[in-house]
Amino acid sequence: MMICTIKIEYDPQWANFKLELRKLIEKLPKIKKGNPNDAPLFWIKNLRVTTRNKKLMIEGSLAKYFNGNNIEPFSWTDVRTAINKLSREMGLPLEEGILRRIDIGVNLSVDRDVIEYFEEMIHLHHYYRIRKYKTTLRFENNSHKFNFCFYDKKKLVLNENRNKEKKNYDDIELVSEFENLMRIELQIEERLPLFLEREEPVKVSELFSRDFCKELMKKWLRLYRRIQKRGISLFPLGTKGLYDYESLIKREFIETHGWEVLDYRLNQLVKQGSIDAKMKCQKRKQYTRAMLDKRPFIYQEHTNELNRKVNLMLFDIIVNQLFKMSETAQKLVK
Structure with a gap:
C-alpha cells in the first residue's frame, strides 16, 4: 500500500509574496507540459505548483516524485524521506503544510484478467457503481469526492505509452513483469477531515505518524470489506x-x-x-x-483470491512498515 497523489497547501508567510515567489520560480527549472490554458507556476518533476490566496498548492503523485513511478514499492517509511527531499528542493518546511487531498493505493498481482473481478463487486452503500471504462470499476460517493477504484494497472500503462513519442520504457518494463496487475485505490479528493471524521485540518507531518497511517489503512480496508460481493447460489454445508x-x-x-x-x-x-x-x-x-x-x-473464486491477497498485503504492511516507522521515529528523537 502506498500514498500516491497528494495535495499540500502551504502558507509561506512571505512579507513580499510576489518577490519571494519570483525567486522560487527562477530557482526551479522550467518544464513545458500539461494544459497551456491552465498552466502551473512551475513543476517539480511531476508535482504541479500553483498559488491561491497567497498560499502555495503542490499537487501530484508523491510516489512518482520519489521513485519515478507508482508501480515499485513506496512504503509508509519512505514518505518522510520524500517530503524532506521536496522541502529541500523548494527551500520550505512543507511538513508544516496542510494536506488537502490524498490517494492511497495498492498494486496486486492477480491470477486472471483484472476485469473478471469487477462483476463480483456489485454494491457499496452511499456510492455509485460506475463502469464507464472497460478496465476500470469506480465506486463514487454520492455527496463528496471520495472514490474507491479498481483498475487494470498494466493495461493503463501500456495504453498511455502506445501513442507517445517519448515512451516511458521503465514503466513498461515494470508492468511487463506481471501477467495481470490490479490497482485498488482510495481517492479522497477533498474534505479530508470530513472523511476522517474530525474537525481540525490534517497536517503534512501527520503522514509521519504510525497512528495516522493505521487510521488511513483502516478506512481503506473498511470500504473494501463493505463492498457487497456476489456469492454462489447454493446451500453451503455451513448453513444452519x-x-x-x-x-x-x-x-x-x-x-x-x-x-x-x-x-x-x-x-x-x-x-x-x-x-x-x-x-x-x-x-x-x-x-x-x-x-x-x-x-x-x-464466494466466487476470484473474490476469495482477492480477499486473501488483500489480507496478506495488510499483514505485510503492519509487520514490515508500521513497526519500522516507530523505530525510525525513535532514532530521530535520540
Missing part, C-alpha cells in the same frame, strides 16, 4: 438454522434483482401503510447485514 437460511435468501434476492427493486417494494409498502418508515429502515439493514455476512456463504 433459519437465520442462515433467511440470510441466504436475502442475498439471492439482492444479487438477482438489485437494491433498486428492494427499495421500490419497501417504498410501496410504506405508501400503502403496511409498514412505517422505521420498519423500512430496519428491513433494509437486515438485507445489508446479509450481504456483508461472510460466515455461511461461498
Whole structure:
C-alpha cells in the first residue's frame, strides 16, 4: 500500500509574496507540459505548483516524485524521506503544510484478467457503481469526492505509452513483469477531515505518524470489506438454522434483482401503510447485514483470491512498515 497523489497547501508567510515567489520560480527549472490554458507556476518533476490566496498548492503523485513511478514499492517509511527531499528542493518546511487531498493505493498481482473481478463487486452503500471504462470499476460517493477504484494497472500503462513519442520504457518494463496487475485505490479528493471524521485540518507531518497511517489503512480496508460481493447460489454445508437460511435468501434476492427493486417494494409498502418508515429502515439493514455476512456463504473464486491477497498485503504492511516507522521515529528523537 502506498500514498500516491497528494495535495499540500502551504502558507509561506512571505512579507513580499510576489518577490519571494519570483525567486522560487527562477530557482526551479522550467518544464513545458500539461494544459497551456491552465498552466502551473512551475513543476517539480511531476508535482504541479500553483498559488491561491497567497498560499502555495503542490499537487501530484508523491510516489512518482520519489521513485519515478507508482508501480515499485513506496512504503509508509519512505514518505518522510520524500517530503524532506521536496522541502529541500523548494527551500520550505512543507511538513508544516496542510494536506488537502490524498490517494492511497495498492498494486496486486492477480491470477486472471483484472476485469473478471469487477462483476463480483456489485454494491457499496452511499456510492455509485460506475463502469464507464472497460478496465476500470469506480465506486463514487454520492455527496463528496471520495472514490474507491479498481483498475487494470498494466493495461493503463501500456495504453498511455502506445501513442507517445517519448515512451516511458521503465514503466513498461515494470508492468511487463506481471501477467495481470490490479490497482485498488482510495481517492479522497477533498474534505479530508470530513472523511476522517474530525474537525481540525490534517497536517503534512501527520503522514509521519504510525497512528495516522493505521487510521488511513483502516478506512481503506473498511470500504473494501463493505463492498457487497456476489456469492454462489447454493446451500453451503455451513448453513444452519433459519437465520442462515433467511440470510441466504436475502442475498439471492439482492444479487438477482438489485437494491433498486428492494427499495421500490419497501417504498410501496410504506405508501400503502403496511409498514412505517422505521420498519423500512430496519428491513433494509437486515438485507445489508446479509450481504456483508461472510460466515455461511461461498464466494466466487476470484473474490476469495482477492480477499486473501488483500489480507496478506495488510499483514505485510503492519509487520514490515508500521513497526519500522516507530523505530525510525525513535532514532530521530535520540
